[in-house]
Amino acid sequence: MALNPFRAAPTVPFVAPASVRFGSFDPCRIYGSVYLETDPYRRSYCFATVYQEPEEAFADLLVYQEDNKLFADKAGFWYQTSARDFADYVLFVTDRRALADFSITYTKSRSFAGCRKQ
Template identity: 70%
Template sequence: MFFSFLLAALLVLGPAAKGHPGAPRPAAGAPRGSVDPCKIYGTVYLETDPNRRSGCFAIVYVEPDQAFADLLVFKEANKLFADKAGLWAEAPNRDFADYALFVTPTRGLADFTIHYTTVRSFAGCRTN
């Protein structure tokens, strides 16, 4: 009797174990671990609706000053040229974007900060 109870308990609690195929997973848009802004390039959709924040890859803050930004971004007109870190082409909607990023008005809530630059060669991650 005891062993059948133990087996039933393991079957019920088994899918909740880490790494099990039936275990619940985070949402598809949510990153696992910290976000590396140096790996974000291509087509990007900037979401501003707080109700859709959970479906975004990361949370960004648009820094008004270049000195404090984690990533300098240059807006490319053609998505084929957005092939390095900091080179972003705007997507018309989130379905056509490689990354959907939520823009927050609060710097403390952001995963990383960006600043838009007008010079293409300045785009990229800041070196520390």
């Protein structure tokens, strides 16, 4: 089949680029039920990679562990589930800080939970 040189080229409809930013996200928006994955074979199924920081001063997010899922309604308030299927977020825990998307540490006070202002 030959192309017609006298016919105008077909117009391509304008497609807006996706508004989703790949590779970066806001860890301050993570709250609710969370499952922490440690199996490296399931890393690709996780939402993000986290590092558990031993020092509170260097962590990006201070996390308070809630006993009830209903109270985990703000940034930094997590209810850790034992089942991966019932979690809002599945996060892979790594032991290398350089491979993590962000770092967390646990706090015992509800008032300290949340993102650190940088």
